[in-house]
Amino acid sequence: MNMQHAATPERAHQLAADAATQGLHLIGGELVPGTTPATIRAPWDLSLSVEYQAVGAEAARRAIAAASNAFAADTGDRELRQRVLLAMAERAEAIEEELAMIISFENGKLLRSARMEATAVSMSFRYWAHSAPQNEVLSSDELHVTELQRKPLGVVVAITPFNMPVLMMANKIGAALTTGNTVVAKPSPATPLAALRLARAIADVVPEGWVNIIAGTEDTGPVLSESPEVALVSFTGSVPVGRTIMASAASSLTRVQLELGGNDPAIIGPDADLDTVVPKIFTSAFGSSGQACVAAKRVYAPEGVAGDVTNRLVALARETKIGHPFDPEATAPVLTTRAQYEKIELMLEEAHSAAEVVFEGKRDSARGYYVHPSIVVSARPGASVVDDEQFGPILPVVPYSSTQEVIEMANSTPFGLGATVWSPDQTFLDTVVPRLHAGTVWVNGLGRPSPAVPFGGAKQSGIGREGGRPGLDDMSELVTVTHYTTSETAASSA
Known part of the structure; x- marks a missing residue:
């Protein structure tokens, strides 16, 4: 292996620094600079740090507006969404090693674990590309057909934690896109760099406004959860923050999907x-x-x-x-x-x-x-x-x-x-x-995470499910449609 590209602390620091200096936020199809200086220190060596530029409340509002406009303009082209998700998978796969080392730098997880997460990002996008929601017939006879239709909600906000900084974002983005929604994604302030690297990788294969990724300051969270333009807030993190998001979303009766703490x-x-x-x-x-x-x-x-x-x-x-x-x-x-x-x-x-x-x-x-x-x-x-x-x-x-x-x-x-x-x-x-x-x-075994398997909690550990068909339902408006046959048509067919 060329030592210039070996997996070393020095290489990880350099990649993190590159991600920080090139750490532009994806808003409305454009990569835009941040406005607020912030520092990320390697939790395994506090002498190693990088400076990047976060964004504030105004950028969050722009991202919501971009996602809202994109949703309103969408033609519902399922094949296009599939192609976009597959293109995102290819871009994520092309930078797997970079993502792994950046994750290791800012999160501290062992490189083998970071590589598993980075590899799973492209796998998640591919899974969701082939997992579109399906309508289903609930009942029918000669007089009627009742169908359950799954329609997109609108703008989905995805707020992700530091312990799985890129994979959880990919799972939320993939589920939202395949159901016809648009997304504003916000990584944890403790681990923003890998998310910004992913944003740069997918920027030119995602239609304008479909996916927005912003590494925000503390004042961006309330903007995202309180906005009446947001249809769903999907959050993974602590119970106290989950309660805050739920309270903020209540003003607009915005739906929430919460995967919170566990014991x-x-x-x-x-x-x-x-x-x-x-x-x-x-x-x-x-x-x-x-x-x-x-x-x-x-x-x-x-x-x-x-x-x-x-x-x-x-x-x-x-x-x-x-x-x-x-x-x-x-x-x-x-x-x-x-x-x-x-x-x-x-x-x-x-x-x-x-x-x-x-x-x-x-x-x-x-x-x-x-x-x-x-x-x-x-x-x-x-x-x-x-x-x-x-x-x-x-x-x-x-x-x-x-x-x-x-x-x-x-x-x-x-x-x-x-x-x-x-x-x-x-x-x-x-x-x-x-x-x-x-x-x-x-x-008699340990968990095997998969986007195909519904995941979520009971009691204060959460609301809703991510993954699998229940995860698609969380991202969808469930509409029951009944078609009645006219008496003349029924008589002629009898």
């Missing part, structure tokens, strides 16, 4: 094979240093094996190496933001008084946000380490004495995003799985 239980059955199960739960909890909405965040183990489960998790925690994205020996990444680092420190501090920290990982914020896994037991009722979403590398182990008890404990939080259940006992599975308050349950 996913991992339930180990009495007969589970711990040699197999515990490493998989550990990977779920710590493979992304807890920065995944469906990472395992609570472990429930039978009383008789809870100690063994804890010891096994501690052994794996001791072996974990937190490293920078390009460290071949690293097994888990740094945290992405200082706010998240400080939250984990506070949570660990509280855990010392509300639980027993059987293994406390090292922390170092001098050069970056390095936090090793911690394992907690004996948590008192109400302890935040069990009740709240950590979104970081802390994992509590909670023993249970009966199937009924573990179901009640698993459901005892306001969250309901995902859950895993581990057992060879079908009776145990048939008892537990249907009673869990979660949008997704994985049985």
Whole structure:
């Protein structure tokens, strides 16, 4: 491999700097400069930073207007939308390695994970290109035909988080375009550069106003969620921000699609094979240093094996190496933001008084946000380490004495995003799985994300579904149309 293009910290810094200096925002078919200076620091090496120009409220309004005008002018050409999505897929595929290294620079995730995300972007666009909504006949006889039609909503706002900065944007854009909508997409302020690089790549293959991508300042969010010209706000992120968006959208009764926080239980059955199960739960909890909405965040183990489960998790925690994205020996990444680092420190501090920290990982914020896994037991009722979403590398182990008890404990939080259940006992599975308050349950395995699979949460973990046919329905106006046959026509056909 030519060392000039090797995957190195220096190369990633250079690509991030290029994305920042060329970081133009896609508005109405044009790449426009930002207006507000902002800084992105590598969370794995705080001495590395790049400056870019964000946009403010006025640019957000221009993007909404461009999307609204494009929607009004659209002819409904399905084949054109398919060609555009496929062209976007080709452009995303052509810059996969650049995207991966920029993601690694600003997010901190290990390069192999960033490459998986970058590869999935083009796959998502291709999936949506071939997944147009279909009308369906609900009932018919000689006198009538009743059909459910799926029509586009209008302008869709897509607001995405830092932990999957480009793929989640692609999923939202793809679903919106294939249903006939136009889009204004806003990445997290913590990870804007990969989104701006994608904007530059697709700018000349997307019709004017169909897709607008803006890396905005804090005042752009309210503009996007409050605008009466917006038909749907699709947001992935925290519960507090989701509540704010929902409240803002209420003034215009704008629809919302919210994928919010989770506190996913991992339930180990009495007969589970711990040699197999515990490493998989550990990977779920710590493979992304807890920065995944469906990472395992609570472990429930039978009383008789809870100690063994804890010891096994501690052994794996001791072996974990937190490293920078390009460290071949690293097994888990740094945290992405200082706010998240400080939250984990506070949570660990509280855990010392509300639980027993059987293994406390090292922390170092001098050069970056390095936090090793911690394992907690004996948590008192109400302890935040069990009740709240950590979104970081802390994992509590909670023993249970009966199937009924573990179901009640698993459901005892306001969250309901995902859950895993581990057992060879079908009776145990048939008892537990249907009673869990979660949008997704994985049985004896970890999640396999796909745009074809509906995803979303119960309770405070969200509203609506992304992916698959339910995701298309969220992006569509469902219209029931009944055609009645005239009596003369019916008589002549009888």
